Amino acid sequence: MRFGEKRLIDAYAERWALVTGASSGIGAEFAEKLAARGMHLVLTARRQQRMEKLAEDLHTKHGAKSVIIPGDLASPKHVRKIVKEINRQNIEIELLVNNAGFAVVAEVEATSLDRVKAMLELNVRAVTELTYLLLPEMMKRGHGAIVNVSSVAGFQPVAYMGAYAASKAYILHFSEALWAEAIDQNVTVMALCPGVTETEFFEVAGVSGWLKKQQSQTPEQVVRSALKALDKRKPCKIPGFKNKLLAFVTRFVTRKATVNGSRKYFRPRPKKEKSEKPENKE
Numbered sequence: 001m002r003f004g005e006k007r008l009i010d011a012y013a014e015r016w017a018l019v020t021g022a023s024s025g026i027g028a029e030f031a032e033k034l035a036a037r038g039m040h041l042v043l044t045a046r047r048q049q050r051m052e053k054l055a056e057d058l059h060t061k062h063g064a065k066s067v068i069i070p071g072d073l074a075s076p077k078h079v080r081k082i083v084k085e086i087n088r089q090n091i092e093i094e095l096l097v098n099n100a101g102f103a104v105v106a107e108v109e110a111t112s113l114d115r116v117k118a119m120l121e122l123n124v125r126a127v128t129e130l131t132y133l134l135l136p137e138m139m140k141r142g143h144g145a146i147v148n149v150s151s152v153a154g155f156q157p158v159a160y161m162g163a164y165a166a167s168k169a170y171i172l173h174f175s176e177a178l179w180a181e182a183i184d185q186n187v188t189v190m191a192l193c194p195g196v197t198e199t200e201f202f203e204v205a206g207v208s209g210w211l212k213k214q215q216s217q218t219p220e221q222v223v224r225s226a227l228k229a230l231d232k233r234k235p236c237k238i239p240g241f242k243n244k245l246l247a248f249v250t251r252f253v254t255r256k257a258t259v260n261g262s263r264k265y266f267r268p269r270p271k272k273e274k275s276e277k278p279e280n281k282e
Helices: 005-012 026-037 048-062 078-088 113-141 162-185 202-205 217-233 241-249 253-266
Strands: 017-022 040-045 065-072 093-098 144-149 187-193
Touching: 017 048, 017 113, 026 040, 026 048, 026 078, 026 093, 026 217, 040 078, 048 065, 065 078, 065 202, 078 187, 093 113, 113 144, 113 162, 113 187, 144 162, 144 217, 162 187, 187 217
Parallel strands: 017 040, 017 093, 040 065, 093 144, 144 187
Antiparallel strands: none
């Protein structure tokens, strides 16, 4: 057991966490780490078979119970479905991890408006609804926590993925504001702002080769860092020194220079048309 983990285990053992986007990447890693610390899990994402396999593994390794609620959080109906099922089973959510999200990377003239609207439904509306539906009960009982997954992209405008960066800026500011409101009730709301992470994110965004060219972190590194910060009740966590530096530097560079600099990193390369539409990562 690493230093600092004991308090998390004491606080969360035999309690329930709701993890969105739980079928892969950072969401699946959160499920693994929380199960290892004694939590039971409500898992939601689009890919049911992956979640079933994850739940089976977590039960075998850690004895964790799992409730699987498949569906697309880009649909407002799915949020209501989750809350209804939690209430039906009398589950009290101690920790909410709003991880589900995806990006759209494209030049303006090649951008699908429907795809961007679906992204905003997931990245902004679903996060907002789940937070406001669960946070008041946490504050009323005087314990609980929420982790909203933002991004280092939330600290600056980013060319070719402007709506995505804006959605992550919303999550960052939203979470920090609620941290200030909830902290006196012994509830922590934290924005997690990872940089490049080894997940399916870039494939879904339409830039599958981009990950290979960048220094990255693993989901395990990101989640381990996040839980340490949550134990310290921080309002925001940026995993990795390089990512912290990138977020910090934007304070001292003009906004014009910042967004111009983003163009060389995120400009999409021409590619052959694909017949299949990429799936939302959850």
